[in-house]
Amino acid sequence: MMFMMFSPYSFLFFSTYMLFMFSLFNITNFYYYWSVMELMMLLFMGLSYTLFVSSYSQLMVYFLIQTLSSFMLLVFYIYNLPSLLTMAFLMKLSMFPFFMWYINLIYKFPNFMLWLASTLHKLPPMLMIKLFSLxxxxxxxxLSIVLTVLFSGVMMLMVLDLRLLLVLSSIGNNSWFLLSQMVNMFVFLFFLVIYSFSLFFLLNSFKGMSKPSLVSSMSSNPYALTLWVLSISGMPPFPVFFGKMLVILSLLMTVDMNYFFMLFLVMNSLMVMGYLQSVMKYFIYIYSSNIHYMLKY
Structure with missing residues (x-):
């Protein structure tokens, strides 16, 4: 399954990465936490290097942007600059207005690295906000939460490639991760686990987890793929739907309702429409391919 495409070096990098990730929950010093987070970034780069099949310059661009945002986090924390610290977090999480670089780079990553960057690699900065009450x-x-969902949702309506749609979905779900960590640790981790498993099985329904896959080579079982797309979109009765409902209900009980939150719920419908549109386009593609094959033979 997931580790079949791993070399011994890949397995070593990933195992050490997970070990550092679990250690984050026990760190109470901000500077130690920041150092471990940067070590995890180096391990992420090492793992990417062992799996990457495209241009290594993309890895360096990703590394430079993440390193710059981490440096900004440290400096703005030391000098107690809340607004700039917020912008640094948004840059690290690839949220509005700092998300275009993420789309251009992550789209070409292998499927496993796309999964890791969209799920577990978001945990350290999200956890930092919660643990240290920044x-x-x-x-x-x-404002960034609402606009991230808006722009990712609108862009999802305009794409034909399911892989690109998943990258945009990863950006939009950053808003859900941020909202869930505003409530409590359990809600955040619960939603992260559900989303991670759903995205993993969806990417695994492509042709393997090691190479980038396009619409034309997605799956030998389109119905299973469709179910996972509906699950990741948050449609009932799939797990991600219940995770999002838990986030919404928890927010209603702990956070005062405001216009931003209501706008967020409205804009989130664009993401769901993007998923449904991609499913319809995918089945139209399959149907037209079958018709073409039958007419040809």
Missing amino acids: ELNTNILW
Whole structure:
């Protein structure tokens, strides 16, 4: 399954990465936490290097952007600059207005690295906000949450490639991760686990987890693929739907309702429409291919 395409070096990098990730929950010093997070970034790069089949320059661009945002986090934390600290977090999480670089780079990553970057690799910065009760600018944060969902949802309506749609979905779900960590640790981890498993099985329904896959070579079982797409979109009665409902209900009980939150719920419908549109386009593609094959032979 997941480790079949791993070399011994890949397995070593990933095992050490997971070990450092579990250690984050026991670190109480901000500077130690920041150092471990950067070590995890180096391990992520090492793992990417062993699996990557495209241009290594893309890895370096990803590394430079992540390193710059981490440096900004450290500096703005030391000088207690909440607004700039918020912007640094948004840059590291590839949220509005810092998301175009993520689309251009992650799209060409192998499927496993796309999965890792979309799920577990988001845990350290999200966890940092919660563990150290960082003082962020809530207005900037809420505005970015809403606009991230808006722009990712609109772009999802315009794409034909399911892989690109998953990259845009990863950006949009950053808003859900941020909202869930505003509630409590359990809700955040619960939603992260559900989303991670759903995305893993969806990517695994492509042709393997090691190489980039396009629509034309997605799956030998289109119905199973469709079920996972509906699951990742948050449609009932799939697991991600219940995870999002838990986030919404928990927020309603702990956070005052505001216009940003209502806008967020409205904009999220664009993401769901993007998923449904991709499913319809995919089946039209399969149907037209079958018709073409029958007419040819």
